[in-house]
Amino acid sequence: MSAIENIPGMDNGLLRFLTCGSVDDGKSTLIGRLLFDSKTILVDTLHAIERTSKKRGLEAIDLSLLTDGLQAEREQGITIDVAYRYFTTGTRKYIIADAPGHEQYTRNMVTAASTADLAIILIDARKGVLTQTRRHSYLAHLVNIPHLVVAINKMDLVDCSQTVFEQIMSDYLDFAAKLGIEDVHFIPMSALNGDMVVDRGERLDWYQGPTLIELLEAASASHTEHAEGFRFPVQYVCRPQDSANPDLHDYRGFMGRVESGAVAVGDAVTILPSGRESRVKDIQVSNQSLPRAYAEQSITLLLDDEIDISRGDMIVKSGELPNITKQVDAMLCWLSESPLDPRRKYLIRHTTRESKAMLAGIGFRMDINTMAHQAAEKLAMNDIARVSLKLAQPIFVDPYADNRATGAFIVIDESSNNTVGAGMIL
């Protein structure tokens, strides 16, 4: 994994992952270790943290200093916000979303999880499965992260005991089964010494499974493991009407990103909400035509018929329609310091579409420490609840469990313009 190997070979694409845990679990040390062993940390950064480590009277370099971002955080010795870090292994680019582990920061973890393909949940081998572990696992599951890795860290402090590892694994699987979590990998680790992160080390030779980096390299870099319908929310309509270029006079390009599925020239499509049908005439990226396009590609679609389509409309394949609805049931995470007011109207942003919305009812509030359902009248910051919403305009949805892009929405408070909630449609 020397830097020189970073030149050729790319490309096993890009993987976004999330690390959950507190500083005490060694999360910052783990991230520091990944950056350090992948040679992402450069000499001047290393010198800076060496100086700080010495200033604080530490003997070895404190790799956790790498992830201390803001002045306010350094003063308080805690992490306030999600930070994004980057490294590459020579075959794959990684984006780490580093979420703080403190209880009051549920909203940060949900934020970081929303774009992640994989989550690493850190457990201190001395402490085993804690309330915090359950909370992180529930949130990762709620936000539907496809892959979960449980890193049982600080193995050096429990004599690298296989029995301890297996006991924690068994405890974890017990409660994971209750949550419905299926795909979990367990790795014993010492991030401080680097064992089982990038290198195997020598202390954990009873463990035959992959190292963390081997797991990351092999994980499927997709947001989903199952087939999804073609969903194309229109972001912007291109009508150049360039008088110098008569060829462009009738050009109508519908610009957006394929949020899921695939589309090919000739496919029959339906436009929502009008329900009108047409066929794909051309798929363009810049000035090039493509025969087909896949999820995550930003493209321009041209259709056979002249149809009035604007931002907020959605183009889907005929026969694969989403639900067209003005009423949704969802799990809602409240993100704002001002509580959800059941009497007020809010704005919902779903794909490229907006609608006024109001609360029709709260089913229950989730106690994410005990997983118990509680009755609730209103929601405060960091609360997660099952709610029903009534909308002024129809939106085109799939259940979040099937499709992240068409199952997710945010709630905006028009009086402040703040993003105050995040919803996942059931």
Added chain:
Amino acid sequence: MALESLKMLKTTITRQALTHLDWLESEAIHIMREVAGQCANPVLLFSGGKDSICMLRIAEKAFRPGKFPFPLMHIDTGHNYKEVIDFRDRRAAELGERLIVRSVEDSMARGTVVLNSDDESRNKHQSVTLLEAIAEFGFDACIGGARRDEEKARAKERIFSFRDEFGQWDPKNQRPELWDLYNARSFKGENIRVFPISNWTEFDVWQYIERERLELPSIYYAHSRPVVRRQGGMLPVTAVTPARPGDTVETVRVRFRTVGDITCTAPVESDADTIAKIIAETATTTITERGATRLDDQTSDASMEQRKKEGYF
């Protein structure tokens, strides 16, 4: 298990994994189109530097055959390399897009920028001129080429980053940003800064320049230049930054990793005169981009955070 393997099979049919550059490019196009869709009067900041050169290519891919739904703007300190300014003007003309230039010197003439001393760097004063230009044109969004890998404070900034009437960034009170559902709403006088290449690294930028065969100002490539060595770094000798008495002026083969205000952008020693050589050097370098070349970030651990709170990009 049979069901599981069937699902896996379907996955391989419907999905085609993008390369990392394709993914980053697609994300950036999506972000620019969201700005065009959500904002009434956006602007794209274009300095002639390599990151903003990538941004122009992304804008072409996002909006052609139409025109860009925003003008380009440069906040000129008056202390920029001529090669870069010439390139800036030529590139805007080639694209047929409108370029607005606003000058820190005009703010100085108005008295809104006051330097501590004649030789103080004008770099941080760009914030004032930028805010004046935002007010003059009523821009509700400024698209910029900043990257999260550049600096610790940037690592925590949103892609759509809200600024109040004074252009201030409040790191402790950022809008949550989930999935790709961006919130660009603002009230009159407020402003959203948008960073479409937030998730790119310096290395990604160079790889993209190579892949797209993007032209760069000549000073990005190795050339001979008179410099003096000071505090372990190299400073270019120019009309704006003359040698001081006692300095030894040497001519060295150098290139710039970033270009900006002359008084705070230093070159690095290099023989890399092609993109391929620059990429090879970037892959093996031991110093971060800002560490090597930005004199303004070294004053303190938190200097970028401080400047951003004051309205800097």
